[in-house]
Amino acid sequence: MAVFASGTGSNAQKIIDHFKEHPQVRVALIVSNKSTAGVLDKAREAGIPTLLIEKEAFFRGNAYVPALQAAGIDFIVLAGFLWKVPAELIKAYPARIINIHPALLPSYGGKGMYGNFVHEAVIAARESHSGITIHYVDEQYDHGATIFQASCPVLPDDTPETLAARIHQLEHQHYPKVIEELLLTQVVKNQNS
Ligand code: GAR
8 A cells, every 4th residue: 555644644654553564465655745744754764665746747647646556556545645636546546545534524624624723623613522534535625435433522621732632542543453454355355356
């Protein structure tokens, strides 16, 4: 699989750790749109190849499909990747691109709803709960079919930072396992077809 990330990459790190010794699944590439993203250092430390993508080629070129195919990628995991995924890439990887969102979709999703903006909105609305959503990626932001959700309380004295920390814990606990289940199900399906 390839992991796409734009930021620090704490989820990417958990995914790398989870699959380090895995007999069937390998994190073969870390993709980022930001040359300064912490995730690129994490990839280098783990000895995983990286690909820095550029806007023009991603949105108006070949969406890096040939490069991904050449690297043997057959599944894509978004982990804090903030660019919209172009149709060309979705077409090349049907039902094989998933994303994690730090809220209970369909609430608090869509353009501009990422990272702390999500947690600020949740706190401002005085929600009693928030959570995470893992979903397939389609051509709209935060829109594809839901695969998994988990929730946690929003406490009365929460700040966006304290809520973000609780949400990150949930993400780290569940994302690698959900990816593994999904991939192993696909392996079995491929063997039977
Ligand atoms: C995660 O909380 C993820 O859910 C969020 O970005 C964070 C990345 O953290 N993604 C979005 O908001 C996408 N709309 P990380 O770089 O530490 O993994």
